[in-house]
Amino acid sequence: MTEIYLRLVNLILTPLIILVAILLFLRGHDLPGGGFIAGLLVAAALELTILSRGATVTREQYGPWLIPLVGLGLLVAVIAGLLGIYGGGFFHGMWIEFYLGGDKIKMGTPQLFDLGVMLVVIGMGVTYLLRLSEAAEAVSKNDAVEGEQP
Amino acid sequence: MSALALCLLLLFLAGPIFWLLKPQRSHAFAWLAALPPAAVTLWQALQMNAVASGSTLVERYAWAPTLGLEVALKLDGLALFFGLLITGIGTCIAFYTNYYLEGDRRQGYFYLVLYIFMASMLGLVWSDDLLTLFVFWEGTSITSYLLIAYKSEYKGAVEGARRALIVTTAGALAMLAGMVLLGLEAGTFNISEILAEPGIATAAITPVALVLLFLGAFTKSAQFPFQFWLPGAMSAPTPASAYLHSATMVKAGIFLLARLHPAFSDLPLWFWSLFLVGGFTMVLGAVSAIRYTDMKALLAYATISVLGMLTMLLAFQEEYALEAFVVTVLAHALYKAPLFLSAGIVDHAMGTRDLRRLAGLARALPVVALTVVLATVSMAGIPPTMGFLAKELLLENFYDLFEHSETLIGGLGFAIAALSAVFLGGAVFTLTWEAFFRRKPDDEAAHLHHAPSFWFAAPALLLTILGAVGALFVGSYEQVLLAPAIAAVAGEPIEVHLKLWHGLTPVFFASMGILVLAVVVFLARGLFRRLYARVPTGFSALAVYDATVDAIYRLAYRVTTVIQGSPMAPQLSVTLLAGVAVVFYAVFFTDGSTSRLLDSLEFPTLTEWAIFALAIIAAITTVRARSRLSAIIALGVVGVTVTLFFIIFGAPDLALTQLLIEVLTVFLLVLVFFHVKPDTPIAHDRREPFRLLVAVAMGFFGFAVVMVNHLSQVGESISPYFIENSLELGKGSNVVNVILVDFRGYDTMGEITVLALAALGGYALLRSTQMHALRQRINAARQMLASEPEPAKSESGREAGHD
Incomplete structure (x- = not known):
C-alpha cells in the first residue's frame, strides 16, 4: 500500500512543479532556466508520482510515451537546426519578434532546439527512474513471496 | 526556385502523414499513397525537354558556410533518368503495398519508411555534392535495414537486415574516406566541379580514393564478394524487395560509378576492376x-x-556499352x-x-x-x-x-x-x-x-x-x-x-x-x-562473413573478460588511479604551476568557511555511515553544499542543474542499491585501507583538475566573446543558455543524442525480467559461496555489492 499523504503531496505538488518547469523553460533564454533544467525538474516531479502511485501505475500512464518522447525531442532539435538552412546554414539561429499587448515576445529556432533538449531529458530521466523503480518493486514483491514460503 | 528541394520535402513529409492516416483501413488509400510519387514523376516528366536541350537545374544550399559545406542538387540527364525510375516504379509500389499488407496494423509504419527511402534515393541521384550524396546514401541503407527487418518476429529477417546493414555501411565508410580524399585533392566536394577538374584522374591519391569508392559501390550493388547480403534481404516484404533490392537501391552503387565515369574511365584500374568484378558477378548470379x-x-x-x-x-x-547500360537499367x-x-x-x-x-x-x-x-x-x-x-x-x-x-x-x-x-x-x-x-x-x-x-x-x-x-x-x-x-x-x-x-x-x-x-x-x-x-556450402562469401563476425564477437568477449572480469570496485580503482597519475604528472611537471597556484589564492570569506565546514561534515558522515541509505543521503548533502558555492559565485543555472541532478542521483542510487538492500550495514574488511587510499587520491585529483584548469590558460579565453555577443548574436541575456542552444548547439546536439541512446539502453537493459534474472544469478552465487566453509559466507554479502 502506498502512503496516503504521499499521494496528496503528489496531487498538489507534481502539477505545480511541472508548471514551474514550464516557466523555467520559457524564460530560459534570458534568465536562469532552460530546457535541460526544465527537463530535469519534470523528471523529478514524475518521480513523486512514481513514489506515491507505484511504478506499475505510472508505467501504464506514461510508459508508452517515454521513448517516443526521446525520439520526438531529437526530431525537434534536428528540425530546429534544419530550419537554419534558410537563414544561411545548419543551426543558424533565426528569430521572429512581435508585440503582444505591449510586451515584446521573441521566438527563435534556438528555443525550439531547447524544447528538443527538454523532451529528450524528460524521456531519458523518467525512463531510468521508472525502470529502476519497477525492478525495485519486482524485487520487493519477490522478497515478500519468498518470505511467506518457509 | 527550389523545386528539387520541395519534391524531396514532399516525399519526406508523405511518410509521417501516411503513418498517422492508418492506411490499412481501406483500399482507397492505395490511390492516395500513389499520389506523392506520381506528382514528382509528373514534374520530372515535364522537365525532360528542358534537360534534353542541355539546361540543367541546379540548387545549392549553404550547410556550414564557414567550412565550405553545402547541399547541392542537380537535375541532369542521368539524375532525371534515375529519378523517373525511382518515382515511377515508386508510384506502382506505393499503390501495391496497400493491397499486399492488407489489414496489417503496421502498414502505416511501412509507408513511413518507404517514403523516407524514396526521398533518400531520389536525393541520392539528384546530389551534386559528394557529401550530400553520402548522407542520402546512408539514408537508403538505414531505411533498407528497417524494411528488411519489418517482420521482426522472424529471426531470419532480423539477421538478414543486420547483415545487409553491416556490409553496406562498412562499404559506405570506405566510400566516405574515398570521397574525402577525392574532395581534398580537387579542393571541392561538388561533383560537377570534381569531374571538370583537369588532372584529377592522374593525381597520385586518385587510385586510393577510387578503390575506396569502389568498395562503397560494390557493397551497395551486391558485387562479388559482397553479393551475399542481397539474398538475405529477401526477408523484406515483397514491395520492399521489388523496389529497394531490385529496381532502385541496389543500383545506387552503379549510379555512383556512372556519375564518376566521365572523369575516371580512362584509367586501367577503373577498367579492370569493373570488368573483372562485374563479369564474375554476372556469371555467378546467373548460374x-x-x-x-x-x-x-x-x-x-x-x-x-x-x-x-x-x-x-x-x-x-x-x-554501345553506354547505350546498353542505360537501356538495361530501364529494361531490368x-x-x-x-x-x-x-x-x-x-x-x-x-x-x-x-x-x-x-x-x-x-x-x-x-x-x-x-x-x-x-x-x-x-x-x-x-x-x-x-x-x-x-x-x-x-x-x-x-x-x-x-x-x-x-x-x-x-x-x-x-x-x-x-x-x-x-x-x-x-x-x-x-x-x-x-x-x-x-x-x-x-x-x-x-x-x-x-x-x-x-x-x-x-x-x-x-x-x-x-x-x-x-x-x-x-x-x-x-x-x-x-x-x-x-x-x-x-x-x-x-x-x-x-x-x-x-x-x-x-x-x-x-x-x-x-x-x-x-x-x-x-x-x-x-x-x-x-x-x-x-556443391559444398561451407566455402562461400557468406560463410567467410559469418566466421569474421563470430571471430569479432569472440575477441570482444575475451578482451572484456580480461579487463572487466573482476568486481566493480577493483575495476573502478584502476580507472581512477590512472586518472590520478595523469593529473599528478600535469601538476608537478608543468613548470611554474605550483608557484602560480600559490600566488592566485585568496583568503576565503566567512560564508565560504561555513559552506566548507558543512561540506566536510557531510563528507565525513558519508564515509562513516553505518548503512548504504544514510551514506547516499549524506552524499546528497555534499552535493547540495557545492550548489551553495555556485549560488554565491553567481552561477544560478549551474546551481539549479546541480541541485536537480543531486536530487535525482539520490533517487537513482537508492533504487540501484535496493537490489542489495539499502539498509544492510556496510562491511569492513582488509581491503578498506586501499579503498580509502584511492578515495583520497581521487579527492586530490578533483582538486588538481580544477586548479590546473584555472591556471593553465593556453590560448585567449573565449568567455568574453560569449558574454559580449550573447544578446546581440544569440538574442538572449542568459549566456549559459545561449551557449548551450546556440553558440555550441552542435555540442548539445551530440549530447542529447548520447542521452537518447542512454535512454534506449536503459529501457532495454533494465527490464524487470532482466533484473530479476540478474538477481537470481547473484542469489545462486551467494548460495554457492554459502555452501562452502564458514569464512566464505561473510564475504558473500559484500561481493554482491560489487556487481
Whole structure:
C-alpha cells in the first residue's frame, strides 16, 4: 500500500512543479532556466508520482510515451537546426519578434532546439527512474513471496 | 526556385502523414499513397525537354558556410533518368503495398519508411555534392535495414537486415574516406566541379580514393564478394524487395560509378576492376539462380547477375556499352519489379512462394500469369521487348570490340554475356513454367486461399506492359530520356539512334542461339539442381562473413573478460588511479604551476568557511555511515553544499542543474542499491585501507583538475566573446543558455543524442525480467559461496555489492 499523504503531496505538488518547469523553460533564454533544467525538474516531479502511485501505475500512464518522447525531442532539435538552412546554414539561429499587448515576445529556432533538449531529458530521466523503480518493486514483491514460503 | 528541394520535402513529409492516416483501413488509400510519387514523376516528366536541350537545374544550399559545406542538387540527364525510375516504379509500389499488407496494423509504419527511402534515393541521384550524396546514401541503407527487418518476429529477417546493414555501411565508410580524399585533392566536394577538374584522374591519391569508392559501390550493388547480403534481404516484404533490392537501391552503387565515369574511365584500374568484378558477378548470379526454388531467391540471384552486367558495361567507354547500360537499367526495372510483385501476389494468394509446392497457377491467377509471361519474354530477351533491345546492345558492344582491336576483351565479354543470358533465360523459364503452367507440383500442392483482386495485380501488369512494348516506340523517347542519360555517363553529347531491328546480323543469330540454349537449360533444370545440391556450402562469401563476425564477437568477449572480469570496485580503482597519475604528472611537471597556484589564492570569506565546514561534515558522515541509505543521503548533502558555492559565485543555472541532478542521483542510487538492500550495514574488511587510499587520491585529483584548469590558460579565453555577443548574436541575456542552444548547439546536439541512446539502453537493459534474472544469478552465487566453509559466507554479502 502506498502512503496516503504521499499521494496528496503528489496531487498538489507534481502539477505545480511541472508548471514551474514550464516557466523555467520559457524564460530560459534570458534568465536562469532552460530546457535541460526544465527537463530535469519534470523528471523529478514524475518521480513523486512514481513514489506515491507505484511504478506499475505510472508505467501504464506514461510508459508508452517515454521513448517516443526521446525520439520526438531529437526530431525537434534536428528540425530546429534544419530550419537554419534558410537563414544561411545548419543551426543558424533565426528569430521572429512581435508585440503582444505591449510586451515584446521573441521566438527563435534556438528555443525550439531547447524544447528538443527538454523532451529528450524528460524521456531519458523518467525512463531510468521508472525502470529502476519497477525492478525495485519486482524485487520487493519477490522478497515478500519468498518470505511467506518457509 | 527550389523545386528539387520541395519534391524531396514532399516525399519526406508523405511518410509521417501516411503513418498517422492508418492506411490499412481501406483500399482507397492505395490511390492516395500513389499520389506523392506520381506528382514528382509528373514534374520530372515535364522537365525532360528542358534537360534534353542541355539546361540543367541546379540548387545549392549553404550547410556550414564557414567550412565550405553545402547541399547541392542537380537535375541532369542521368539524375532525371534515375529519378523517373525511382518515382515511377515508386508510384506502382506505393499503390501495391496497400493491397499486399492488407489489414496489417503496421502498414502505416511501412509507408513511413518507404517514403523516407524514396526521398533518400531520389536525393541520392539528384546530389551534386559528394557529401550530400553520402548522407542520402546512408539514408537508403538505414531505411533498407528497417524494411528488411519489418517482420521482426522472424529471426531470419532480423539477421538478414543486420547483415545487409553491416556490409553496406562498412562499404559506405570506405566510400566516405574515398570521397574525402577525392574532395581534398580537387579542393571541392561538388561533383560537377570534381569531374571538370583537369588532372584529377592522374593525381597520385586518385587510385586510393577510387578503390575506396569502389568498395562503397560494390557493397551497395551486391558485387562479388559482397553479393551475399542481397539474398538475405529477401526477408523484406515483397514491395520492399521489388523496389529497394531490385529496381532502385541496389543500383545506387552503379549510379555512383556512372556519375564518376566521365572523369575516371580512362584509367586501367577503373577498367579492370569493373570488368573483372562485374563479369564474375554476372556469371555467378546467373548460374546460381536456377538452383533456388524460392521464387524471390531465384529472382535475387538474377538481380545480382544484372547488377554485375551493369558494372561490367561501365568499364567501357564505347557508345554501345553506354547505350546498353542505360537501356538495361530501364529494361531490368520494368521486368524484374513485376516479377517480384507477382511473386508477392502468389505468396499472398497461396501462402507460399516455393516452386516445389506450386503448379498451374495460370488458371487461378490469369492476370498475374499474363504479367509474368510478358516479364519473362523481356527478361529472356525475346523480340520485340525492351529486354531484347538491351541484350542486343550488350552483345553488339562485345562483338564490335572483338571485330576491332580488342579481340581478347571482346571475346571474353561476349562469352560472359552469352553464358549469363543462357542461364538467366533458363532460370526465368523454370520459374514461369513451374509456377504457372505445369500440371503437378513436386511436393504437396499449396491451395489458393485468397484470390487477388484486379487492382492488386494492376501495378505489375502496367510495368510489364511498358517493358514489353516500350522498345517498339523507342524512337519517341530516346532523344528526351535515354540520350541525355547516356551523354551524362559519357561526359559528352552522343548521337543516339536505337533500333530494334538490325537485320540478320551475327549478333542476332547469337541472340537466337542463346534463346535455344536457354530452353535447353530449362529442360535440363532437374540435372542442374541435382548438380548444385552436391556443391559444398561451407566455402562461400557468406560463410567467410559469418566466421569474421563470430571471430569479432569472440575477441570482444575475451578482451572484456580480461579487463572487466573482476568486481566493480577493483575495476573502478584502476580507472581512477590512472586518472590520478595523469593529473599528478600535469601538476608537478608543468613548470611554474605550483608557484602560480600559490600566488592566485585568496583568503576565503566567512560564508565560504561555513559552506566548507558543512561540506566536510557531510563528507565525513558519508564515509562513516553505518548503512548504504544514510551514506547516499549524506552524499546528497555534499552535493547540495557545492550548489551553495555556485549560488554565491553567481552561477544560478549551474546551481539549479546541480541541485536537480543531486536530487535525482539520490533517487537513482537508492533504487540501484535496493537490489542489495539499502539498509544492510556496510562491511569492513582488509581491503578498506586501499579503498580509502584511492578515495583520497581521487579527492586530490578533483582538486588538481580544477586548479590546473584555472591556471593553465593556453590560448585567449573565449568567455568574453560569449558574454559580449550573447544578446546581440544569440538574442538572449542568459549566456549559459545561449551557449548551450546556440553558440555550441552542435555540442548539445551530440549530447542529447548520447542521452537518447542512454535512454534506449536503459529501457532495454533494465527490464524487470532482466533484473530479476540478474538477481537470481547473484542469489545462486551467494548460495554457492554459502555452501562452502564458514569464512566464505561473510564475504558473500559484500561481493554482491560489487556487481
